[in-house]
Amino acid sequence: MRFRTVELEIVLPAVTQPAAVQGWGNVPWGALTQFPDNPESVETLRFSDAGYVDENHIPYPPYVTQALDLSRSLTLSADALGGSFSIGILTLANPDGVLDGLLQSRVNDHLPVTLREGERLWDTARQIWTDPASGSLRPVFAGLGKNWQPGLNSVSITLLDATYWLDGTVPVSVYGGTGRLDGDSNVVGRDIPRLRGTVCNVTPVLIDSSNYVYQLSDGPADVVALYEGGYAGIAFGGTVTDLYATSPDPGTYTVLSSSAGTWIRLGTKPVYGITVDAVGRFRSGAAPANVLDVLRQFLIEDMVMPSAYIDAAWTATSSLAPYAGGWFWDGSSSVTGRQAVSTLLSGLGVSLVPTRTGTLRPIRLQDPADAGDPVLTLTTDVISAISPVSLDSSLDPPTWRWRIGWQHNFTIQTSGSGLHPQASADRQSLIAESDRGAVWFDTTVKAQWRVPNDPALISTALANQADAVGIAHWHGSVWGKRRHLWAVDVPQSVALAVDLGDAVSLQAPVPGAKSAVPGIVVSEHVTSSGNTTTLTILV
Numbered sequence: 388m389r390f391r392t393v394e395l396e397i398v399l400p401a402v403t404q405p406a407a408v409q410g411w412g413n414v415p416w417g418a419l420t421q422f423p424d425n426p427e428s429v430e431t432l433r434f435s436d437a438g439y440v441d442e443n444h445i446p447y448p449p450y451v452t453q454a455l456d457l458s459r460s461l462t463l464s465a466d467a468l469g470g471s472f473s474i475g476i477l478t479l480a481n482p483d484g485v486l487d488g489l490l491q492s493r494v495n496d497h498l499p500v501t502l503r504e505g506e507r508l509w510d511t512a513r514q515i516w517t518d519p520a521s522g523s524l525r526p527v528f529a530g531l532g533k534n535w536q537p538g539l540n541s542v543s544i545t546l547l548d549a550t551y552w553l554d555g556t557v558p559v560s561v562y563g564g565t566g567r568l569d570g571d572s573n574v575v576g577r578d579i580p581r582l583r584g585t586v587c588n589v590t591p592v593l594i595d596s597s598n599y600v601y602q603l604s605d606g607p608a609d610v611v612a613l614y615e616g617g618y619a620g621i622a623f624g625g626t627v628t629d630l631y632a633t634s635p636d637p638g639t640y641t642v643l644s645s646s647a648g649t650w651i652r653l654g655t656k657p658v659y660g661i662t663v664d665a666v667g668r669f670r671s672g673a674a675p676a677n678v679l680d681v682l683r684q685f686l687i688e689d690m691v692m693p694s695a696y697i698d699a700a701w702t703a704t705s706s707l708a709p710y711a712g713g714w715f716w717d718g719s720s721s722v723t724g725r726q727a728v729s730t731l732l733s734g735l736g737v738s739l740v741p742t743r744t745g746t747l748r749p750i751r752l753q754d755p756a757d758a759g760d761p762v763l764t765l766t767t768d769v770i771s772a773i774s775p776v777s778l779d780s781s782l783d784p785p786t787w788r789w790r791i792g793w794q795h796n797f798t799i800q801t802s803g804s805g806l807h808p809q810a811s812a813d814r815q816s817l818i819a820e821s822d823r824g825a826v827w828f829d830t831t832v833k834a835q836w837r838v839p840n841d842p843a844l845i846s847t848a849l850a851n852q853a854d855a856v857g858i859a860h861w862h863g864s865v866w867g868k869r870r871h872l873w874a875v876d877v878p879q880s881v882a883l884a885v886d887l888g889d890a891v892s893l894q895a896p897v898p899g900a901k902s903a904v905p906g907i908v909v910s911e912h913v914t915s916s917g918n919t920t921t922l923t924i925l926v
Contacts, residue, residue: 391503397429434449434450457913500528501526504525553724557724577592583667591603602650605670607670613651615807617814622640637654639654651663659807660805681712697747698747711854712848712854738752754864755906769878775873827859870925874923881920885922
């Protein structure tokens with residue numbers, strides 16, 4: 388007999404005396420009240436759908452009427468922008484208003500919610516069902532709950548997973564316009580730029596037009612090269628600790644780089660636009676080189692996400708996608724965490740997904756044929772229903788050519804009055820296009836299909852050609868052949884044995900799977916109305 392438990396954290400808000408209360412009758416007139424302020428307190432509510440008592444005799448009364456409606460998935464599209472979400476609804480019974488007091492006095496907005504699943508054990512000797520130890524319960528969902536939504540004899544709570552943190556805008560500082568490093572009147576209210584990792588041909592923000600001062604980042608950075616109209620003719624004049632102490636010599640530039648930011652000052656007014664190639668670090672000094680490592684540090688330091696929401700399997704230096712790169716945000720518009728994730732994971736075939744334990748973990752989609760031994764074998768013994776699912780139109784029919792961008796050019800400069808006459812031909816060629824490209828193609832696929840897919844070049848945060856070539860070939864191996872998606876209904880206890888990205892073996896009475904074929908779990912959908920989970924398998 389299976390059951391689910393729910394634990395919700397709630398808060399009794401702090402009670403602070405709104406004003407001084409004059410003593411009367413028991414203390415001298417004019418004395419302040421002796422009543423203490425009541426600090427905020429956190430409590431945990433425990434419920435279940437079928438009743439449960441743990442080994443410490445803590446009860447979980449059966450108030451849960453709808454335990455979970457949940458969807459999680461990997462990204463399956465040509466641009467492979469990464470990112471996944473899940474959302475659910477938790478409904479509690481409120482017979483005769485037993486929860487009314489909690490609804491009126493407690494707050495549960497964006498506080499932790501944990502759902503676990505267990506199985507009662509049959510005691511043959513006593514002929515009764517016994518409750519298992521709480522340590523044996525398996526996690527189903529962990530995340531946050533939004534505020535109470537009371538109904539007629541019920542209470543609903545919307546569940547949010549860890550990707551909720553990505554919906555917020557990345558905290559930034561803005562220019563005050565008071566002069567010098569705080570910027571002049573031209574940049575008042577503008578966000579300070581942010582540079583993380585390796586970038587090419589970015590335009591720093593001119594913050595002091597009188598002294599030719601530009602800001603490159605809100606953290607430390609190394610200027611690899613500085614160009615005026617595509618020509619590296621301005622000489623490096625050294626690093627300084629005070630940008631305004633001495634003006635740089637004519638024809639040179641100096642750099643001030645610290646945890647507070649990176650600035651460049653020119654000794655001569657430029658005629659053409661200033662751009663730089665640079666490598667940015669975080670304000671803490673952290674300097675991850677690979678894109679996935681940059682994203683991890685970005686979430687912790689720039690998004691101020693608690694590190695507890697980063698899965699333990701996602702280490703500071705990840706081997707999942709060891710590709711050097713980075714990105715530059717110029718401060719012209721606000722950026723959400725979700726936008727930053729999409730930007731950094733674009734084209735890599737990596738999805739950032741919420742785990743069942745409430746953390747975020749990157750998962751790389753694998754070629755089913757190369758995914759290794761299956762974690763689970765799906766046959767008609769456990770499959771109760773199977774149906775086809777349409778692939779995204781960008782992936783079906785198969786793709787005959789993949790073009791993956793690398794060394795993204797943040798400032799496009801074409802020939803004309805904006806280019807320095809001494810800019811080299813190689814530099815002009817580089818800065819005229821937004822991306823360099825690495826290509827995989829298969830003319831056999833093009834010949835087999837009337838209208839095969841041919842996606843446009845995908846911009847990425849990659850810095851090196853070799854990495855882009857490897858990713859282009861990965862796309863070709865996964866999507867350069869006909870793929871199928873199958874929605875498979877299995878018991879919920881079976882579905883908990885696998886997670887997104889796991890390899891499985893599928894054998895079912897459907898075309899292409901009558902004999903066991905390798906597959907990858909790319910999606911799961913759980914509903915409280917049934918005892919099954921729908922797994923979507925890519926074969």
